[in-house]
Amino acid sequence: MAYGATTILEGIDLDLPKGQVLALLGASGSGKTTLLRLVAGLLMPVAGQVQIAGRTVADPAQGLALPPEKRGLGMVFQDYALWPHLSVARNVAFPLEMSRISGPERAARVTRALDRVGLGAMADRRPSDLSGGQQQRVAIARAIVAEPPLVLFDEPLSNLDRELRETMVDELAQLVAELELSAVYVTHDHAEALALAHRIAVMRGGGIEQLASPAELIDQPASAAVADFLRLGTLLPARRRGGGWVIEGTDISLGHGPGAAEGSAAQVLLPERALGLGPRGPARLEAVVRGQQVRSTGFALTLTIAGTDQVLRLLAPHPARPGEAVALSYSQDALRWFPTGT
Amino acid sequence: MSGRAGTSGTDGSRSFLWISAAGLGLIVALPALFVVLVAIFPGVGSGSLAAPFAHLIATLGDPELLLLGRNTLVLGLGTVGFAALLAVPLAALRALFRVPGALIWDLLILVPFMIPPYIAALSWIMTLQPRGYLQQLTGLHLGPFLFSVPGIMFLMALNTFPVVYFILSRTFETVGARFSDVGRVFGAGPWRAFWRITFPLATPGIAASLLLVFAMTIEEYGTPAALGRRIGFEVLVTGIENRVSEWPIDLPGAAGLSLVLVTMALAAFLVQRWLLNRRDFRILSGKPQAIEKRPLGIWAVPVVALFAFVAALATVIPVLAILGSALSRTISGGLRPANMGLQNFAALLDSGSEGLTALGNSLGLGISTALLAGLLGAITAYAVVKGRGRFRVVLDALSLTPNAMPGVVVAVGIILVWNQPWLPATPYNTPLILLLAYCCILLPQPVRYANAALQQIGDNLEAAARVSGASANRAFARIVLPLMAPSIVTSMILVFAVASRELVASLLVAPIGFETIAVYIWRQFDQGSVGLGMAMAFCAILITTLIPLLLIAVLRRISKNASFSLS
Numbered sequence: 001m002a003y004g005a006t007t008i009l010e011g012i013d014l015d016l017p018k019g020q021v022l023a024l025l026g027a028s029g030s031g032k033t034t035l036l037r038l039v040a041g042l043l044m045p046v047a048g049q050v051q052i053a054g055r056t057v058a059d060p061a062q063g064l065a066l067p068p069e070k071r072g073l074g075m076v077f078q079d080y081a082l083w084p085h086l087s088v089a090r091n092v093a094f095p096l097e098m099s100r101i102s103g104p105e106r107a108a109r110v111t112r113a114l115d116r117v118g119l120g121a122m123a124d125r126r127p128s129d130l131s132g133g134q135q136q137r138v139a140i141a142r143a144i145v146a147e148p149p150l151v152l153f154d155e156p157l158s159n160l161d162r163e164l165r166e167t168m169v170d171e172l173a174q175l176v177a178e179l180e181l182s183a184v185y186v187t188h189d190h191a192e193a194l195a196l197a198h199r200i201a202v203m204r205g206g207g208i209e210q211l212a213s214p215a216e217l218i219d220q221p222a223s224a225a226v227a228d229f230l231r232l233g234t235l236l237p238a239r240r241r242g243g244g245w246v247i248e249g250t251d252i253s254l255g256h257g258p259g260a261a262e263g264s265a266a267q268v269l270l271p272e273r274a275l276g277l278g279p280r281g282p283a284r285l286e287a288v289v290r291g292q293q294v295r296s297t298g299f300a301l302t303l304t305i306a307g308t309d310q311v312l313r314l315l316a317p318h319p320a321r322p323g324e325a326v327a328l329s330y331s332q333d334a335l336r337w338f339p340t341g342t
Numbered sequence: 343m344s345g346r347a348g349t350s351g352t353d354g355s356r357s358f359l360w361i362s363a364a365g366l367g368l369i370v371a372l373p374a375l376f377v378v379l380v381a382i383f384p385g386v387g388s389g390s391l392a393a394p395f396a397h398l399i400a401t402l403g404d405p406e407l408l409l410l411g412r413n414t415l416v417l418g419l420g421t422v423g424f425a426a427l428l429a430v431p432l433a434a435l436r437a438l439f440r441v442p443g444a445l446i447w448d449l450l451i452l453v454p455f456m457i458p459p460y461i462a463a464l465s466w467i468m469t470l471q472p473r474g475y476l477q478q479l480t481g482l483h484l485g486p487f488l489f490s491v492p493g494i495m496f497l498m499a500l501n502t503f504p505v506v507y508f509i510l511s512r513t514f515e516t517v518g519a520r521f522s523d524v525g526r527v528f529g530a531g532p533w534r535a536f537w538r539i540t541f542p543l544a545t546p547g548i549a550a551s552l553l554l555v556f557a558m559t560i561e562e563y564g565t566p567a568a569l570g571r572r573i574g575f576e577v578l579v580t581g582i583e584n585r586v587s588e589w590p591i592d593l594p595g596a597a598g599l600s601l602v603l604v605t606m607a608l609a610a611f612l613v614q615r616w617l618l619n620r621r622d623f624r625i626l627s628g629k630p631q632a633i634e635k636r637p638l639g640i641w642a643v644p645v646v647a648l649f650a651f652v653a654a655l656a657t658v659i660p661v662l663a664i665l666g667s668a669l670s671r672t673i674s675g676g677l678r679p680a681n682m683g684l685q686n687f688a689a690l691l692d693s694g695s696e697g698l699t700a701l702g703n704s705l706g707l708g709i710s711t712a713l714l715a716g717l718l719g720a721i722t723a724y725a726v727v728k729g730r731g732r733f734r735v736v737l738d739a740l741s742l743t744p745n746a747m748p749g750v751v752v753a754v755g756i757i758l759v760w761n762q763p764w765l766p767a768t769p770y771n772t773p774l775i776l777l778l779a780y781c782c783i784l785l786p787q788p789v790r791y792a793n794a795a796l797q798q799i800g801d802n803l804e805a806a807a808r809v810s811g812a813s814a815n816r817a818f819a820r821i822v823l824p825l826m827a828p829s830i831v832t833s834m835i836l837v838f839a840v841a842s843r844e845l846v847a848s849l850l851v852a853p854i855g856f857e858t859i860a861v862y863i864w865r866q867f868d869q870g871s872v873g874l875g876m877a878m879a880f881c882a883i884l885i886t887t888l889i890p891l892l893l894i895a896v897l898r899r900i901s902k903n904a905s906f907s908l909s
Contacts (some may be wrong), residue, residue, distance in 0.1 A: 040805075040809055041808070041809075042805050042808070042809075067808065067813070067814070068805070068808035068809045069809070069810075069811045069812055069813050069816075071809075072811070073809050074809070074810075075805075075806065075809040075810075077802045077806060078802075079800055079802055081800060081802035081803050081805065081806040082806075083803060083807075083821055083825075084825065085824045085825055094807065094810050094812075095810035095811055098810055098811030098812050098816070099811055142806075142810070146810075146811070152809075
């Protein structure tokens with residue numbers, strides 16, 4: 001599929017099994033929202049095909065471009081997009097009204113959708129009377145009320161503050177599971193994507209960098225860029241020397257690693273979760289404490305590997321003094337190698 | 343391939359684009375085009391492109407043009423000077439100090455907006471002329487000042503200075519709150535803070551509002567016509583009117599003069615836009631915060647006296663003069679209780695009277711104009727704001743063009759278009775021609791209001807409706823239109839208020855025997871029935887301004903209670 005005069009998206013090929021959630025994860029400008037709007041019909045592709053529930057809704061080659069209203073979707077917007085002149089109930093009823101469902105059935109379904117998001121009591125209020133979290137719940141009720149085959153989420157939680165966002169992720173995950181929704185979920189927050197999606201497409205520069213399940217993604221990132229975006233740990237420059245790998249510019253060994261020509265370079269991911277405090281592990285590193293932040297879950301240390309500028313981060317149970325030398329251990333099996341060529 | 347690159351699926355504005363293009367073409371583009379065409383090709387009406395520019399060059403080389411242009415410029419600049427003198431000190435005082443009775447002064451200074459300038463001019467004639475009300479009350483008269491160029495400037499400044507006052511007091515308030523207090527924290531005294539920070543930051547605002555006064559002055563017909571003609575002081579507007587309505591009729595000449603006038607108005611308009619869009623002024627667009635205004639101390643009395651003096655000149659005296667004339671049985675009888683009565687009102691509102699007919703005509707035209715201009719404005723704004731393509735820039739420019747077209751030029755354009763002998767059918771000589779003229783003059787108002795409203799309506803509100811299954815037209819009708827409605831209705835009320843008392847276009851294009859409020863008042867003065875004219879003026883102010891303003895206030899209250907948060 002491709003889109004735009006200067007091609008914004010190219011080579012995107014995704015399919016979503018029924019009842020699953022696909023997350024589009026990427027930084028701003030990566031093309032994730034554009035892709036979602038193409039699916040919604042708010043934009044039209046110049047090449048490629050979009051199918052929803054087995055029906056082709058856009059295919060420029062055949063001159064087919066269904067407008068959004070013919071696609072039978074639900075959508076939750078980043079800015080909620082609740083209509084300020086309609087009550088909460090009228091907002092939620094709108095999609096049913098458009099599909100000519102009327103009378104008692106409409107009322108019952110609106111009540112059911114509002115109850116589901118815990119806002120049954122707010123039906124007669126105006127959207128402007130509600131808090132941000134409540135407005136987002138109304139938007140979710142509006143998206144699911146017509147039981148569409150596909151629900152689109154466009155960064156639905158990014159306007160909420162952190163605590164509320166964490167609660168809403170749990171609620172949303174539960175709702176999606178209960179209703180067995182098929183959904184596309186756009187976000188730049190990897191925690192949201194990992195918590196909600198069955199599969200995650202990491203997007204970068206208008207293409208898909210990696211498509212994988214959450215567990216696979218954190219265990220086997222496809223590239224240094226993915227590892228960096230997901231903040232999996234420290235990316236160290238490495239060089240092949242004497243039949244093994246060392247950190248570039250030092251004699252610190254990283255073990256045997258994958259075979260390569262003498263002198264070739266690579267980037268290696270040292271995952272934060274593979275790193276432990278103390279000298280007991282299979283492989284060791286000497287590090288110096290540079291700073292620490294007190295967190296509710298422990299002490300977040302910033303360290304550098306002794307003799308280098310390479311920064312490591314580690315959550316420690318005990319406080320440390322800046323300048324203090326500590327021993328770290330890790331397993332060399334946990335390292336992930338990305339060749340860089342030179 | 344059907345999908346053009348970048349085409350939006352919510353592109354529901356195709357048909358609006360065409361409606362808007364057709365409407366603007368008929369109402370704005372045609373008259374504007376014909377003014378230019380006829381100025382260049384005087385024979386274009388009979389299908390001849392002969393002697394291009396000959397007449398225009400003759401008009402431009404005419405020493406009379408030089409005089410008219412110079413007079414217009416002098417009048418504009420002089421009025422700007424008087425308006426600045428009246429408004430700037432008052433606005434600064436109002437914004438930065440605790441002026442006793444501030445809201446009352448604001449209200450009184452608002453009144454000149456409600457009195458059409460020609461009515462204010464006529465009321466000043468009644469007051470200051472020899473044996474006028476001033477002489478009856480004090481024994482003095484200011485006839486020589488009234489019928490002088492500075493006198494005309496001063497009266498026009500009294501009509502226009504409220505614009506400067508209201509824009510500036512808001513600007514001063516914002517600047518005073520946000521920047522001058524900061525200056526004081528860093529050690530500047532109140533006077534230093536005002537001259538070094540507040541005043542320089544307010545300068546673009548002052549300049550922009552004064553340019554607005556300049557444009558209003560050079561486009562105004564009533565005051566120069568009522569006062570200037572008596573002393574032979576002609577400006578471009580009156581010069582154009584002469585060429586259209588007096589023998590020998592010189593339409594190409596009128597078109598040529600119109601081009602000169604439009605150029606001046608356009609220049610003022612463009613400089614004003616440029617000033618307001620510059621970055622250093624945009625920082626002031628924030629909401630004025632509630633600031634601690636400083637007390638006036640011993641200056642309270644002179645400051646209040648100044649406000650009272652200006653309010654008396656701008657509002658109290660003209661209103662009393664209108665009422666005095668309207669209630670006088672005979673003007674020669676003067677301001678004696680025995681001469682007072684409601685006879686003029688009775689005669690005006692007598693069933694079947696000319697006055698009542700004129701009132702009905704103006705109200706009907708005002709309402710029709712409001713509906714037509716409001717609808718076209720809303721559709722145009724939608725096509726421009728939400729639409730795509732290069733064509734919408736043309737629409738935007740066309741919808742703003744009347745800003746630079748004074749009423750007299752619109753009238754000339756309409757005469758030139760619809761008076762062409764080869765037209766099979768024409769609205770000329772029917773009331774419809776007035777509807778076209780008023781719509782052209784007033785179209786920028788609803789466009790501006792609808793534009794502002796649409797900017798507030800996020801794209802996703804419409805997208806959400808589309809995704810929920812509403813077609814483009816349905817989404818417009820159910821979501822966009824209701825959200826725009828308060829703004830559009832407000833603009834329609836304003837259009838009604840101005841259209842129902844418009845003077846110069848009405849004088850020039852009204853069908854024979856068809857009178858509007860303004861034409862009626864103007865004619866009563868020419869015929870010496872001043873009392874009847876002023877009774878009509880009073881009713882006009884009441885019906886066309888006071889009632890609409892109350893309606894707008896009610897509308898604001900309602901939409902505030904509904905508390906739309908458009909985000």
